[in-house]
Amino acid sequence: MTMNWIAIGNISDIPLRGARCVRTPQGKIAVFRTAENDVFAIEDHCPHKGGPLSQGIVHGTAVTCPLHNWVISLETGKALGADEGAVRTIPVKNDNGALFIALESLALAAAE
Amino acid sequence: MTEKLVIVGNGMAPGRMLEELFENAPGRYQVTIFNAEPRVNYDRIMLSPVLSGEKTYEQIVIHGDGWYIQHGITLYKGHKIIAIDRNAKTVTSDHGVTESYDKLVIATGSVPFIIPVPGKDLRGVITYRDLDDVQAMLLAAQSRETAVVIGGGLLGLEAAAGLKARGMDVTVLHVMPTLMERQLDPAAGYLLQKAVEERGIKVVTKANTKRILGEDKVEGIELDDGRIIPATLVVMAVGIRPNASLAKEAGLAVNRGIVVDAGMQTSDGDIMALGECAEVDGMVYGLVAPLYEMARVAARHLVGDRSAAFAHSDTPTKLKVTGINLYSVGDFADGDGREEIVLRDATAGIYKRLVLKDNRIIGTVLYGDTADGAWFNDLLKRGTDITEMRDTLIFGQAYQGGSPLDPMAAVAALPDDAEICGCNGVCKGKIVSTITGKGLTSLDDVRAHTKASASCGSCTGLVEQLMSLTLGDAYNPAAVQPMCGCTELGHDDVRRLIKAKKLKTIPAVMQELEWKTSCGCAKCRPALNYYLVCDWPDEYADDYQSRFINERVHANIQKDGTYSVVPRMWGGVTNSKELRAIADVVDKFDVPLVKVTGGQRIDLLGIQKEDLPAVWADLGKAGFVSGQAYAKGLRTVKTCVGSDWCRFGTQDSTGLGIRIEKFMWGSWTPAKVKMAVSGCPRNCAEATCKDVGVICVDSGFEIHFAGAAGLDIKGTEVLGLVKTEDEALQHIVALTQMYREQARYLERIYKWAKRVGLDEIRRQIMDDAEKRKAYFDRFVFSQKFAQVDPWSERVSGKDKHEFRPMATVGFNQAAE
Numbered sequence: 012m013t014m015n016w017i018a019i020g021n022i023s024d025i026p027l028r029g030a031r032c033v034r035t036p037q038g039k040i041a042v043f044r045t046a047e048n049d050v051f052a053i054e055d056h057c058p059h060k061g062g063p064l065s066q067g068i069v070h071g072t073a074v075t076c077p078l079h080n081w082v083i084s085l086e087t088g089k090a091l092g093a094d095e096g097a098v099r100t101i102p103v104k105n106d107n108g109a110l111f112i113a114l115e116s117l118a119l120a121a122a123e
Numbered sequence: 124m125t126e127k128l129v130i131v132g133n134g135m136a137p138g139r140m141l142e143e144l145f146e147n148a149p150g151r152y153q154v155t156i157f158n159a160e161p162r163v164n165y166d167r168i169m170l171s172p173v174l175s176g177e178k179t180y181e182q183i184v185i186h187g188d189g190w191y192i193q194h195g196i197t198l199y200k201g202h203k204i205i206a207i208d209r210n211a212k213t214v215t216s217d218h219g220v221t222e223s224y225d226k227l228v229i230a231t232g233s234v235p236f237i238i239p240v241p242g243k244d245l246r247g248v249i250t251y252r253d254l255d256d257v258q259a260m261l262l263a264a265q266s267r268e269t270a271v272v273i274g275g276g277l278l279g280l281e282a283a284a285g286l287k288a289r290g291m292d293v294t295v296l297h298v299m300p301t302l303m304e305r306q307l308d309p310a311a312g313y314l315l316q317k318a319v320e321e322r323g324i325k326v327v328t329k330a331n332t333k334r335i336l337g338e339d340k341v342e343g344i345e346l347d348d349g350r351i352i353p354a355t356l357v358v359m360a361v362g363i364r365p366n367a368s369l370a371k372e373a374g375l376a377v378n379r380g381i382v383v384d385a386g387m388q389t390s391d392g393d394i395m396a397l398g399e400c401a402e403v404d405g406m407v408y409g410l411v412a413p414l415y416e417m418a419r420v421a422a423r424h425l426v427g428d429r430s431a432a433f434a435h436s437d438t439p440t441k442l443k444v445t446g447i448n449l450y451s452v453g454d455f456a457d458g459d460g461r462e463e464i465v466l467r468d469a470t471a472g473i474y475k476r477l478v479l480k481d482n483r484i485i486g487t488v489l490y491g492d493t494a495d496g497a498w499f500n501d502l503l504k505r506g507t508d509i510t511e512m513r514d515t516l517i518f519g520q521a522y523q524g525g526s527p528l529d530p531m532a533a534v535a536a537l538p539d540d541a542e543i544c545g546c547n548g549v550c551k552g553k554i555v556s557t558i559t560g561k562g563l564t565s566l567d568d569v570r571a572h573t574k575a576s577a578s579c580g581s582c583t584g585l586v587e588q589l590m591s592l593t594l595g596d597a598y599n600p601a602a603v604q605p606m607c608g609c610t611e612l613g614h615d616d617v618r619r620l621i622k623a624k625k626l627k628t629i630p631a632v633m634q635e636l637e638w639k640t641s642c643g644c645a646k647c648r649p650a651l652n653y654y655l656v657c658d659w660p661d662e663y664a665d666d667y668q669s670r671f672i673n674e675r676v677h678a679n680i681q682k683d684g685t686y687s688v689v690p691r692m693w694g695g696v697t698n699s700k701e702l703r704a705i706a707d708v709v710d711k712f713d714v715p716l717v718k719v720t721g722g723q724r725i726d727l728l729g730i731q732k733e734d735l736p737a738v739w740a741d742l743g744k745a746g747f748v749s750g751q752a753y754a755k756g757l758r759t760v761k762t763c764v765g766s767d768w769c770r771f772g773t774q775d776s777t778g779l780g781i782r783i784e785k786f787m788w789g790s791w792t793p794a795k796v797k798m799a800v801s802g803c804p805r806n807c808a809e810a811t812c813k814d815v816g817v818i819c820v821d822s823g824f825e826i827h828f829a830g831a832a833g834l835d836i837k838g839t840e841v842l843g844l845v846k847t848e849d850e851a852l853q854h855i856v857a858l859t860q861m862y863r864e865q866a867r868y869l870e871r872i873y874k875w876a877k878r879v880g881l882d883e884i885r886r887q888i889m890d891d892a893e894k895r896k897a898y899f900d901r902f903v904f905s906q907k908f909a910q911v912d913p914w915s916e917r918v919s920g921k922d923k924h925e926f927r928p929m930a931t932v933g934f935n936q937a938a939e
Contacts, residue, residue, distance in 0.1 A: 019930040028642060028668040031929035042929060046642045063684045066672040068645040075645030077672040077680055082645070114933055 016104055016111035022050060023108065030065040030074065033112065040101055040112065041065035043085050045072055051085035052103040052112050058096030125153045129214055129222050131204045131369065132230035133158035135167055136398035136414040138185055143422035145194055151426065154196045155222050157214070160253055161201035163188060168411055168579045174257050174285030176623020207373035209391055226393055226425065229370055229381060233363035233399040233409065238273065242335030248357045251282045263356040264289035271344050271354040273332055275302040277442060279360035283324050284444040288624055294352055296330040306440040306451045311474050311490040318447050365400045365407050380407045385432035387421040397421045403433055410438045411546045411578055439500055439545050441581050450496035453486030453503050454478065466517045475517055482510045495519035497585065501541045534588040543585050546578035554586065558593045566590065607646035609638050614867035618654055627659050629666055650868035653755065656791050657863050660905035673753035676925050677913040678735055686735060687728040689752035690742050691788065694762045694781035695723025704745030708738055722759030722797065724750055733926055739914035748912040756791045760784040761809065765802035774819035776802035779848055783855060789910040793866035796859065811839045814872040815855055824851040828858060829876040837873055840881050843889040857898035858888050
């Protein structure tokens, strides 16, 4: 399957240890930039009660949901610690700061 | 009939002697103490942590004033005894007080050794012996200039590390080729020097001081080889000698120290001596364990038990510099018939050496990993034949008898008479039996009853493991709850160290305090961000990525991801223009719900994040600023209508409420702060369940605090009554600043107050005008940077990225 990479902007658009969201027809995607300048994209919808993960505090390669403090791994999309659940991860490509996501894989829970 | 016991000196040894005495024979003696230092008995071993800022003086006090009162002790603070009249059996102080005695105990301690070089009396040359010395060093350290510490022993290195932590440029001069040569062999001394140098402290060994330079104030040091080292502070820490001059003048037998027998008796039958000033069997002592042993013996003799006798034993040495672990005990010089086992791991910075004679340990030096120190010391003390375990001995207790033991099992395997606390000579059996016998459940209780880990604290881990073993699940080691999984430190330690080490960024805190994660977590980052905002208002750049979403976008996130907006209504007062502006916003943005809050203002719910700046822009045109309904900060000041309208009102409660809110809005606090002002004791503004409340009365303003009406329900406590509005404002601001500086993140005022004590808060805010003024001034200073309306900032374009999606993609494809 060929990936269809779609440009979403530049890494500098996202604050360090922060996130922005990208709107798609299937729902919102949260794009994260860690302290180490790694970029991750996951669906913007906490597996617990649907909180917007893009609004959480980013630490290491995880984000803490702003609603009830679930901690979600940015690498696997899985809830860390005692909680169970997962969100979809979205392939993201960082080409010298230009960011792309692969939309084919989208089938998101966060309807909008 | 009670006998009169007079004690000269108020250090740790006589303090311990009295504890033993009161336990064995309460009421037998009427006790009088003369203390040349103007204070109570404190833990001298912990002076170094006070110097480095890891502890405060209050935390190292052993006996507070209450203890002296409780035991009917007359304590003369700042009285130095200048004469003993053995015929009349009296002592006389430099302030002219004369007391008679039946029994006299001399515990004059030691004096620091001053090397006799030119310049030794210059201003800026100090010793390291007591709290006054520490205070002198702290004062000097404020200059952040250069310090030279003469002496690379225990005390000198601790002084150097402390001064470095306080921001000084420090050089240690040591006359011998390696550091701490009396406690360490050259290899460990070398590792220690490397570790000290890694902390940015310069070390010069084989350094003979020729003279101290300067006119009336120290300017530098000249060495024998002609080198000159500039310095604005010189600390002499080359050693101590017994302070026996008073005893000598009184005609007692004095050699190096005051000569005593194994029962602490001097050459005069009615006079005893103990502590660092005493010489037993040709030996004088400086470490606390033998001094406490002397105290125990002396106390036995004072109650008539002549059988107690002091016996020499080797005492382990530990260095109290955070991050450097070393341990040594016994004799580790090379010699005939001695063998050694050495383990070196240069990369890990570990060095262990055991000195054996006749298959028994006679000395050990541990550097880097000191966990097995107590076990080796136990084998040494018992003279255990180690032939059987010789192959694995150096790896420690965990590797004996097959599979490695975990630390808990290792403690469980210790025999009952294994010594746990070296300072106080407390063995495992005593700790365990006291825990079960007295039903102890907290570390503080165990310290109070057994003294284990109550002095230098380095065996705290062992004691806690014993408590876990003994109590099982009943033991909750939450005495100091770490802030989060990223650190072992509790909130209070972190707050203190931020100030002491002048840490001004989150990365600096995490680096210096050895955070275990690369960039913290959602628990510690907001806390650290608050502590830094509070402590360095003018220097710290607020880290928005470490704030919860509400404080980042200045609105309250709701369960569906929309936000609510609450504009400030000063004191709950509004007007038609404001209400019209709100109504227009509601129509324009189709706001789903408008609700009146419990804090006397209006909440607009269901606003889309992208619309927030536009909503704020419209509200701003009507004069509204953010109500900070989302902040760990000042929320509302609720009021009643007061004397302007109400027939019962005694003061202008509305006016005072507005004044307080206008003065204090924008300030960040550890948790939310809600206030109220009621115009009379009918209390329509419900001020008595708020964080801070005022009840107006005819004679003035009764200030309340520490109420709660949330998860907990609790009426307020009265702080005090003041006469004028100005005073009311000052007291409330000072109280809030005290709370801002001391509380743990997310700790509401009522919880903080319970922890620090209501009386202490009243003492500082009501009784101490100077402290109150200082708190007030610090709050006012911090407001200069805090009182900026976050809404208008964002209307002008700040943090635009927060309110817009990064991109919108894929909709064209979807439309096909």
